[in-house]
Amino acid sequence: MANDRGRRRSAPDAPARPWEQLTRGGWVAIGTTALVIASSLTAYGAYYDIYGNINAESVDTDAFGDRPTKVEGAVNILLIGSDVRTGENADYGAAEGERPDTLIIAHVSPDHDGATLVNIPRDSYLDLPACAATDDKPGYDPHLGMIGEAMSLGGVGCLWTTVEQLTGIHIDHFVSVDFTGFKGMVDAIGGVEMCVPAAVQDEKAKLDIEAGEQTLDGETALAYVRSRYAQGDGTDISRIDRQQEFMGAMLRKVMSSDVLASPGNLYAFLGSVTDSITTDDEFTVDAMADVAIAMREVDMASVRFVTVPNGQHPLDTNRIAWREPDASQLFEAIATDVELSEPEDSGSEPDSGDAPQEDAEAEVTPADPSAVAVEVLNATDVDGLGADTGAELTAAGFQVAGTGNPSGETPSATTVYYAPGQESHAAAVAEHVDGARIEEDATLGETVLLVLAGDAGGSGAAELPGAESARTAEETENACG
Template sequence: MPRKRSSSRGSARGHAAQKKSSRSLPSKKNRLSPSAWIAVITTGLVIGSSLTAYAAYIDIAGGISRENVDTDAFGDRPSKVEGVVNIMIIGTDKRDGDNANYGEAEGERPDTLAIAHISPQRETATIVNLPRDSMVQLPACPASEGYTGSDPQLGMINSAMTYGGVSCLWDTVEKATNVRIDHFVSVDFTGFKGMVDALGGVEMCIPEAIHDTKAGDLDLAAGEQVLKGEEALGYVRSRKGQGDGSDLMRIDRQQEFMAAMARQVMSGDTLKSPSNLYSFLNEVTDSITSDDELTIDTMADIAIAMREVDLKDINFVTVPNEPWPQNENRVQWVTPDAEQLFQAIATDEYGGDDSGDDAAADDDAGAEEESVEPGDVGVEVINGVGTTGLADQVSAILRERGFSVSGTGNPEGVIPEASTVYYAPGAKAAADLVAKEAMNATVEEDSSLSGNQVQLVMSSDWRGFKDKGVSGDVPGSVKNKSAADSTTTSVC
């Protein structure tokens, strides 16, 4: 029979939450000053403002366009990981207004598309680029003002925005990646140029001379130079004038440029001076659009949590891909590598140090945990979801994966908000082993348990287990770049 879950569990969880919020900050390295914060804006990067200029920022933020996105209409959505924020970044090729000089285009499509994964616990920001020519299953999108809508079909991921706007693209990205998207930020050509010019340009190393008439008649000599707004836009948009002309190589250049911009912002005077910061933000807000739930307070919460981020922990990756057999000008995502990357993002297992406060507490106490195998772990399965027979189903899967099941049942008393694996003091390794099998499960110490006995309590957010062929480990095909590194400066 399962153990009783009394209201004391709730107070224990409250204590744990209090402990996490008061965790000590890392030592100073290449990080932002305590008065600065980071937020994700531009085609793939999170850049921020200053808490000392908060009132001025509220005034500036009034220039940001807001759009309502009814995510309830998406149906079943991926589960949310507490504390994590995933922002869909759209570099749009909109050609009206100030952007009319960049030619004509049918509809509005993402010129750049990425997911910015912000993890305060890991103190990392990871930008996952999704090639705009990726062939994915597009969901049905209803027609709305200015959009024709579409039936479910196989198509390029960026065409979703043409059919149904940001809402359709948001739904498409969630269904294709199984990553919960919390917000979106869109910036057009003019906004990108404004950011670069407000910084006084961005210093870059150009490995080879570039001339591309289709990218604003871009003409750059090889070597180190400062790219101003128009040149910077041409550089990140250029395809035919560099390398093999593919969108994938262009993504590499965009990542390199964004890393250079991050280094410049975080090491320069922009974040140190409220007046410089005000000028920087004032240049770009008229060209930024976000969902109406990405409020000033939400931005501030994200920024405060990430204010100690190190340059080396701002990461850029591209989803593993290969040519689409039906058309070599399109790409398809490589399986299972892409699923493993998205799984790591969706469950907040990508990058950084996930040892957390519990590991630090163990170190302080001099505790050492022995490595364990599934056969060493006994699991009590508690069904807090309300689905009849779920505990028996889960038990069968655990046994199939080598674990021992000591009992099943329904909870009595408080059910945790998030599915949780409870473990005895010194047995965190056993809990981690069980939690790693699940799509979403946290771990928490429980002094009433002993040995390697753990208790899996499934809550309303329970999403089942990971496929055996799709682990939380990131495959070797995923090439990670950090903002602290440069792949081209060595040739200058």
């Protein structure tokens, strides 16, 4: 019986967690903050002067063909943190072309008095639709590639239509900000207060900083949000955590300080970065003011940060695959302007008995891990996931009886099978494996069986709109002690 089932990965070392964390938050802070304060500038007429310094690029959206339906009132803006290394940005190394170091869909919903910022990880490895060549870009045929190729090989118009086709979300405008713009905005607000948990020296990111609570100026903040290998576990997901905290700190300072107190402060604030911002030429002053009016009443508790649900790509462990159906459910919620605080139907039919099983899980008190023997079987395409999960469970105190791969029929979802009377043991394992369900199997003995199924290898359980793991700006508080 032990070789008839499948498998799922436990949460501790998952590549990314669903519906949470905003990557490269500094650039997004620029875009979001600019939208928040633009209407105040417009009221004084000053913004019309500043607007002239913004670079405008013509994008022929009519050439996109069939596009996702636009929801009246809601606005979706593609925020791009550009890694262009020309001009003043040449100080940050050489890089061919221009790529989106950060890619965010900012969804502004006046009906729900809030905003949701959806991060598309730059390591996303996807089936890219074709993009035509332009005067300065070669374009490409449909292929499996990194999301950033759309911009580097096809331009911002290619990136725009690619995001629309992959997500089903109608994008209204784009805003791109480079390294210099990021520094300028941080300096314009007098720096951002952050708690640095440990001293960091990262030569690649040009970062040398002591531990403790301190105010980061523009140059140091840029190094902090770009640093990867010298902090945490060296992964991009670890960097995402720090960047989300930075963005929350930056937004809180802008909204609570004297930045918004006078036309002069506002003028200096945007004036410091406008020459580092590029938008589509349809994102006019009036269009920006409309967005800003919608954002003006939004408090930090209504600005949500989420990431496309994802996991390790089966063809390349260094790349990310979007986990389905979770990713599609998130995109559908954004595309149709569903309030994320309202749980939605997952769209999939539950297996018979699922609801009673969930009730049973809620009533069972999990056993102590040291008393639980578990065998782990990997029914996914991710090599080594069974061994990794076994190691994680061992570290958590479980007795791992063995790991391997199943033969024969496997479940569609990660499942912990248990013998009669062993339900508390199964519940203990399920508690350590996000999204795992439990099911009784009278053929088993005292060892429970964890089968990691096709939903494994990602970032935990499928989270629907309103998932508790999503963070708001208020929940990114970063303070020592």
